Each structure stands twice: as C-alpha cells, then as structure tokens.
Amino acid sequence: MKLTVLGRHGPFPAPGGACSGYLIQAGDTALVLELGPGALSNLRRIYPNINVDGILLSHLHSDHMGDMLVLRYALPQLKIKTPLTVVAPETPETEYRTLASSGVFEMVSAKAGRKLRFGEVTVTLHGSSHPVETYAFDIEYRGKRIFYTGDTGMHTDLVNQCRGADILLADACFLNAEKPGEKAQHLTAGEAGQVAKAAGVGQLICTHVWGGREDTEQMLAEAREHFANCLIAEEMHEYHV
Ligand SMILES: [Zn+2]
Numbered sequence: 001m002k003l004t005v006l007g008r009h010g011p012f013p014a015p016g017g018a019c020s021g022y023l024i025q026a027g028d029t030a031l032v033l034e035l036g037p038g039a040l041s042n043l044r045r046i047y048p049n050i051n052v053d054g055i056l057l058s059h060l061h062s063d064h065m066g067d068m069l070v071l072r073y074a075l076p077q078l079k080i081k082t083p084l085t086v087v088a089p090e091t092p093e094t095e096y097r098t099l100a101s102s103g104v105f106e107m108v109s110a111k112a113g114r115k116l117r118f119g120e121v122t123v124t125l126h127g128s129s130h131p132v133e134t135y136a137f138d139i140e141y142r143g144k145r146i147f148y149t150g151d152t153g154m155h156t157d158l159v160n161q162c163r164g165a166d167i168l169l170a171d172a173c174f175l176n177a178e179k180p181g182e183k184a185q186h187l188t189a190g191e192a193g194q195v196a197k198a199a200g201v202g203q204l205i206c207t208h209v210w211g212g213r214e215d216t217e218q219m220l221a222e223a224r225e226h227f228a229n230c231l232i233a234e235e236m237h238e239y240h241v
Pocket of ligand 1: 059061130151
C-alpha cells in the first residue's frame with residue numbers, strides 16, 4: 001500500500017503549499033482522503049483524469065474539502081464517468097447539501113463503526129474529537145494498515161483506534177507551547193508522538209502543518225521525544241507499507 005501526500009497544511013496553506021489531501025494506492029484501488037485547497041492540482045499530477053475509486057472526507061471544514069467545490073466542475077468538463085463515490089459526514093448540513101446536490105457525487109454517509117470496501121481495501125470509520133462531526137479512517141489492505149486521524153484533539157479512544165497500525169498519519173497542528181487548552185481541536189506534535197508510542201504503531205507521520213509555520217524542525221523534535229520513528233509529511237512524497 002502506498003500513501004502519497006497531496007497536501008499537508010491547515011487551516012490555510014503555506015506559500016506554494018496545499019491543504020490536506022492524501023492518496024492511497026493499493027493493488028488496483030486508488031482512494032483520496034481529503035481534498036483541501038491545492039490537493040486537486042497535485043492529484044491531477046498523478047491522475048490527470050481523476051480516475052480514482054472514491055474520495056473520503058473526514059469532515060467538512062474548508063481546508064479538508066475546498067477543492068471538492070471545483071471538482072464539481074472538473075468531472076463533467078473532463079467527461080469523467082460520474083457519479084464519483086464520496087464518503088462524508090452529513091453535517092454541517094450546508095456543506096453536505098452543496099456536495100450532495102451537485103449531481104456528480106454519490107454520497108455515502110460517514111458513521112462511526114462503518115466498514116467500507118473498495119476493491120481489496122477495507123476502510124473502517126472511527127469517531128474523532130473536533131468541533132464538527134469528524135471521522136478517522138483505518139485503511140487496511142492485505143494485512144497492512146494506515147490509520148489517519150482526521151482532525152482531532154486528544155480523546156480516550158484514540159490509542160485503541162490506531163493500535164498496531166503500520167503508519168499513523170496524525171494531525172499535529174500545534175506545538176505543545178501553542179496548545180490553546182485542554183479542549184484543543186487538534187493534537188500537538190508531542191501528543192501525536194505519545195499516541196504513536198502508546199499504540200505501538202510502526203511509523204508516525206505528522207501532518208496538518210499550520211500554514212503559518214516557517215519550519216517543521218520543532219514539530220519533529222517534539223514528536224521524537226516520545227516516538228523516534230517519526231517524519232513530517234512532505235508534499236508529493238510517497239510512503240510505503
Ligand atoms: Zn478541521
């Protein structure tokens with residue numbers, strides 16, 4: 001299974017960067033997780049005709065789904081077979097309705113515990129802790145697992161959800177010193193490292209890099225205090241399991 005980072009920033013991009021977007025390729029199956037601003041452009045470097053099997057949106061904040069709004073135009077104009085399967089939470093209602101009424105997406109409701117099959121790939125959805133309805137995705141292919149946290153603050157189920165994953169792709173938006181309080185809406189890099197350690201994952205990839213951050217060295221150092229096998233997501237880099 002291969003993970004390619006299409007965009008790593010939030011809640012707005014760094015200069016020249018893209019917001020959240022991740023491509024998963026496994027056998028004949030290609031899935032896109034999130035399609036934030038800039039991610040569609042990077043996806044089209046790999047799939048000019050966007051012939052992927054589905055798009056999974058952890059939640060409907062704009063930095064995770066902004067490019068879905070222009071994908072609505074691309075699909076018919078590129079004469080791509082529609083509808084394209086889109087997994088997304090049904091709230092916030094306004095955003096969901098915009099996608100559902102476009103006529104080019106076949107909407108599948110995200111629900112905690114739901115298992116979805118795409119070819120040989122199984123995706124299990126888990127609840128995350130964020131101000132809007134948000135899900136994490138546990139993606140499994142031939143015994144290998146990539147767990148993507150979506151946007152989340154620390155919560156009691158998180159370690160169990162990702163236990164034993166080969167790759168933990170984790171929201172690490174804040175540094176410890178920047179954490180706005182106990183009810184933070186994102187993990188810190190240090191917390192991502194703690195989760196990776198407690199869950200015994202193979203590798204931690206920290207993402208959701210704040211768009212105003214000038215470098216990621218401190219993020220990496222904080223995460224590595226707890227978990228050595230850690231990287232910061234890099235746009236268009238590939239990670240294999
Ligand atoms: Zn969010």
